[in-house]
Amino acid sequence: MTTKNPEYDFAWCPGCGDFGVRRAIEWAVERRMDTLGEVIENTVVVAGIGCSGNMVHLLEGPQPFGIHGIHGRTLPMAFGIKGSRPDLNVLIAAGDGDFLSIGGEHIAPQAQRNLNVTAVIMDNGVYGLTKGQSSPTTALEVITPTTPYGKMEGALNPLDLYLTLGATYVASGISSKPRDLANLIYDAMNHSGFSMVHVQSPCTTYNDTFEALKGNPRKGIQPLAWNVPDDHDTSDKAAAVELVRSYGVPVGLLYQDPDSVALDERYAQIMSKQRTRTAQDLVDSFAFAVQ
Amino acid sequence: MTTKNPEYDFAWCPGCGDFGVRRAIEWAVERRMDTLGEVIENTVVVAGIGCSGNMVHLLEGPQPFGIHGIHGRTLPMAFGIKGSRPDLNVLIAAGDGDFLSIGGEHIAPQAQRNLNVTAVIMDNGVYGLTKGQSSPTTALEVITPTTPYGKMEGALNPLDLYLTLGATYVASGISSKPRDLANLIYDAMNHSGFSMVHVQSPCTTYNDTFEALKGNPRKGIQPLAWNVPDDHDTSDKAAAVELVRSYGVPVGLLYQDPDSVALDERYAQIMSKQRTRTAQDLVDSFAFAVQ
Amino acid sequence: MQQDKDFIVRFAGEGGQGMVTAADSLAQSAAQVGYFIQTYSTFPSQIVGGPTWAQIRISNKPVLSSGDQLDALIAFNREAYDTHADAVRDGGVIIYNSEEFELEDDGRSFGMRFDELGKSTGNPRAANMVVLGAIAHLVSWPQQYLNDFVVRRFTRGRPNDEEIIKANIEALGLGRDGAATTSFDLGELPSIEKPDWDQVLVNGNQAIALGAMAAGVDTFVGYPISPATTILVFMEQNLTGEDKFVYQASSEIESINAIAGAGFAGKKAMTSTAGPGLSLMSEGVGMAWMMEIPLVIVDVQRGGPATGLPTKTEQSDFQIALHPAHGDASLPVIAPGTVEECFTAGAVSLNWAERYQGPVILLSEHMLSERSQNIPTPDVAGVVDERRQVYRGDNGYLRYESSTLSPMPVPGGPGSYVANASEHDPMGDTTHRPDRHIHMTERRFSKLALLNDGTYEEELANEPIVIMPWGGSKGPAREAYDELLAQGIQYGWYYTMYLHPLPDALLASLKQKELVIVPELNYLGQFASYLRSLGVRAEAITQYSGLPFGVRDLIVRIPELAASMKQGVVKS
């Protein structure tokens, strides 16, 4: 919302990573408007349920259309929007719980289809909005309100998953570098195909990982986050898989399929060869003459 | 059911791959009974909805307990059974549509937990029971009743997915070799952890792939299925990934994590350190004395 | 023939023996000469083989139900004979395949060697025609009707057309001659006046799809499930053309959310499913109600609960159609009762969704989906393609400010807002203010008043006791009603396919009645319960066998219920 709305009563905690992601999304969308001359109303932000999903209400500046639906269903809604309206720019904003846990079933189908949307996932390794329970990216043995004796299952590697499922653009960002993140999101929106931008966006209240990600030499903490090397070939999927399976969090563009054919392109091409059937044609096809 | 039940009215089509899978399951379970001295009632078969899921009614010989629930939910039911009753042997029998499409959300959580069950997936690249629509493993461009102009999305690689998600036992079988398949299922049940046995089980009515899988030299058809080489190191996950990404359908054991710790083991170990709280203890913890 | 006006024949055997083709052929030939026909088939849950039957009813009046008393049974095997012989009326005839089994002479059956006779014509697939020839003899049908049908059917522009036609006509003759050696005779089919209107032969699912097409459906996303799959398949095939989108989803959760996305994006959007899918859509439907997004869910009911009886008929999803989700919501529900009404329902459901900006449930039934009928050609040009009010003003619009329906902004155009499944303020942002929740709740319900244009049937409105079936039970109930009238037992008749909101005037009338009898195919008497909650003295006649009502059952049960009410012993 452009101006402070007196009825809206949610705010991120001080220092929450999602602030940085917001800035990045705003920049990326504005740059898109500038370069493509696209009106803001052509963009739809589809938000998950979670602290992260409140993004759709907290965006400042030019106001896109928004959807704030039910928990875990950003992708199928985006599928309906983009499928029926390929002219729109569809951006998903969701959390690790929303996207990877309850919404986990929807990634494979969209990747298989190469749906032409961009998903920005704010991963804080926790369920923020419901006050700190474990999420699929919470590590083994971590203690949370729902894992009081330590989490009993390992963490998912989302980047590896996106690559395996066939996402055609896979990037990893960090909310403390909003400029870089904005570029990744901008490129993702320009990519024709299913684009994943997975962001480390720490929850300062329940799982503050800023220090772990960035490291702290004084405390002898090695940073978990490291930049994707300049010489990484982003068209080489196997190399991308190797990076995401190596250590910590590589930050940057991991993979972009240069031969990506998005669903809307394929659909339009195949359907252009089909005859348009009117309702009258169809009714007539069931007619029979009474002799 | 042991004897032909007059009220039960389903039968697989002649030649259906699921017949071979049935034999394999029967053999594997009987061998288990022989070697472990386990009673048949200790096994629960949790079936999906589909031609494949009818397995639970069609098993002959000693009769295990069975569940034939709703579409796509074999894993969460198995989770509830095995979580609450680690003493039971839980076997899932489901189709590609049931397990990978509508039920797709459940694989990651069970893999992360390393739930100690065995899933036998009968992949025929089609929705058999609903008469031939496309499934997640139907290839691009294939024509089915719901893809009359050719399927517009690529096929999922299930073996790759299981490996990426962290299944600790991943095997690939083919229904025309029920003896080998029985061994894979038997070993999977002995493996302590999340065990996937993915089977090529062709649908002779809607998608007959027997010839494609086995090849036909006279027609110059190269077989899609090939045996995992003897020297493949099944403890090497990267090697397994390479095999499943290479070509066609490798048949055999692809990966078994030698260090697998199943959820039930971990759970028991962690919980053994916790004090048992009775309801009375808990109520008392909320008491306060009136002065 | 039953009441000398129609003829009911059932073809029963093992899947693959050609029962459905035989029934279809007979149906087509009868329809082509002007009869009203209805066919109905059931299939086993297995894919190949298994006990299958197809039934056809031929009449000189519009056919209301598939009929429960057979004039003739064609038994292709022993099991079919054992299962269906009881359904044959006194005086009816059974023709059985004597290559498969033999019967003692029972005065109502005779055997024929269908295959052998068929093959003797040189066409191995002509067995069906032997059967049809025999039937034609029984009802004294002019040979010409069937010959004409054969000529039409097999004139396909192929070199061997003529050969095939010749063999089939020969087979017809062999059947006729065979039957003529017996003394069986079913009387003459009533004569017909050839209708002067155009006709189509469609089933309920096709009619729904055609209605949706006529009303301009743009987007269709669905997941296969019996008995709704054929709607999805029809759409995949036919919803082509600019700006149209059709896709097989990965689950019903994806379907509902996808069409909600499409509805948000300005499209007329639809899905089809059966009970299990509707249950799975629950949360998504509630969302669409909350966000005020137009969309239509077609639920082709089957036996429930849970996976239930996929290939049987039932009317037990009314409650969840009306209240599919948690919280305060009650959805518009349209339940067609005939194949013709399926067409209308397909169109009106989409128009209602657009008009009131919210989800609509079209409640059909297995029974309708598998019923083929010749109906007057639907008037496509007469169908309105009603579209939502679109907001076209400046930015800064407050989508949810008004206390009732307001124009809807569409992405790409002005008026960006947030469609929010949480309670929201005028711009769609989340709010928890009590006044806003009151305002928005009332706004959402107020819009239902826009849907008060549903039509209904009303006859003998002065009667204190009335019959009011819903959905596919309309046919058998109407037959029973007519029969009772003929017997001098008189009730009022009410019927609508607009179950919610019920037309105001209809509800007002119903409240005046001493008893509203609702024949419905479920255990709970779901619709009657609902009527009672509205203050109507309604009682259900229930059946939960997976089969449609039998007319003769209703003829007994309706007066029984009416009488028990007079003695004050009705349930509630």
Place this chain on the structure above:
Amino acid sequence: MQQDKDFIVRFAGEGGQGMVTAADSLAQSAAQVGYFIQTYSTFPSQIVGGPTWAQIRISNKPVLSSGDQLDALIAFNREAYDTHADAVRDGGVIIYNSEEFELEDDGRSFGMRFDELGKSTGNPRAANMVVLGAIAHLVSWPQQYLNDFVVRRFTRGRPNDEEIIKANIEALGLGRDGAATTSFDLGELPSIEKPDWDQVLVNGNQAIALGAMAAGVDTFVGYPISPATTILVFMEQNLTGEDKFVYQASSEIESINAIAGAGFAGKKAMTSTAGPGLSLMSEGVGMAWMMEIPLVIVDVQRGGPATGLPTKTEQSDFQIALHPAHGDASLPVIAPGTVEECFTAGAVSLNWAERYQGPVILLSEHMLSERSQNIPTPDVAGVVDERRQVYRGDNGYLRYESSTLSPMPVPGGPGSYVANASEHDPMGDTTHRPDRHIHMTERRFSKLALLNDGTYEEELANEPIVIMPWGGSKGPAREAYDELLAQGIQYGWYYTMYLHPLPDALLASLKQKELVIVPELNYLGQFASYLRSLGVRAEAITQYSGLPFGVRDLIVRIPELAASMKQGVVKS
């Protein structure tokens, strides 16, 4: 004090300013000396900060609701003052934090510098005690009560205990002295008889969890969602021990199917959720009904529909609780109305599930979940741990043969069968036979008769007009009822938490009434509608603001509705 028997104070400010701690401290100290207390807090949807308030009601009689008229408001900031000042009764007092803002003298407010005074004692966290001291003065509370509380609370075996206790007692004194400089006085708190029973201080969610524990819950799987999360967290912490299993699921679909698996495997199994989760469980619940698997779903209702109002209260999930899925099913529903009843409901719901072998819904509410109350210590030893009838015979058992409940085989033991969500034959294999569907449908419903042991309240049973609230509206409705009685306006009183099946005798009584008035927090009047469908002349008094009923509202609306009925203008 309202009616000279209780005292209601609200602490309002920004999250983090200590309102909840202050209310809790006051509650504990009052409970420790024998008062009945109830606290209620609301939080904003944001995680840190945001407008928050906590309220406490102290009485010498059991507290029925949190109360709508404040005796005192403690406003920690300007916004809190602006929002809540109107709720203060005539003659009430407002104490505001004069470090934050200043007010003109309005004859009912005075400012204090909470933080400054607190810090002056050397303990920077003593501001709360300043506030409590001031309140104690207003109600002439013995200093000793609070001093004792402070001593107990801060005796924690740490070296600085004494120092902290001293500072806090000093702060109490400063608050008392500050208030004493004003002329405000709220009269004296009524005297109490110290209760001779043991007490616990718990909220509704804790009480449900304790009840479930007492009845021997074995398996708990749940997914976080407000306002049910605290049940899951409680279980994760406390459901330890041999053969117990507790786990956070990946979604509500996983929860319901997992507890169905556990129930099948012989365990007492439970999940907790709120409306959105219940909607998502729809298909799974229908499955459990069909398979006859015992399990319990706790639905802590919040504002709906869809994502709705996660932190507000509503009673709008009744319909979907009763009919959560497609097909014929209607679930047992237990809806506790007080914290004490939450304990009972937690236990009985599990026992009912075991007894009738099927799913049970426990319908609680946000309002109860966030309410802490001192209640007599629940009698754990008196709770029966009822277990299903287990089949222990030979193999070859026909699980579904009988026409009603039959012993249930448990895996590992004899009697293997298939639990089937499709219609099934006696061994659990799929069947489509009409007779079997009839048999099984009747079997499933017949088992509800086993649950006819629900208790209910009945007073002035001869009155033709009666009040019958449900769930958490019991408290305000009862207060209104008592107040009306005191005014000489007399109705009957009915109440049960066993909403389905309703106790037979209760239903029979209700059918005799001229009017049953149902105060309920939803738009549709869901429970009243249901009663009408059962033949009861019921009318709802509805509210859908996200807030509990106000007693004064009900005092006006109940006689209004009763009168309008007499004039024949009620809705239905």
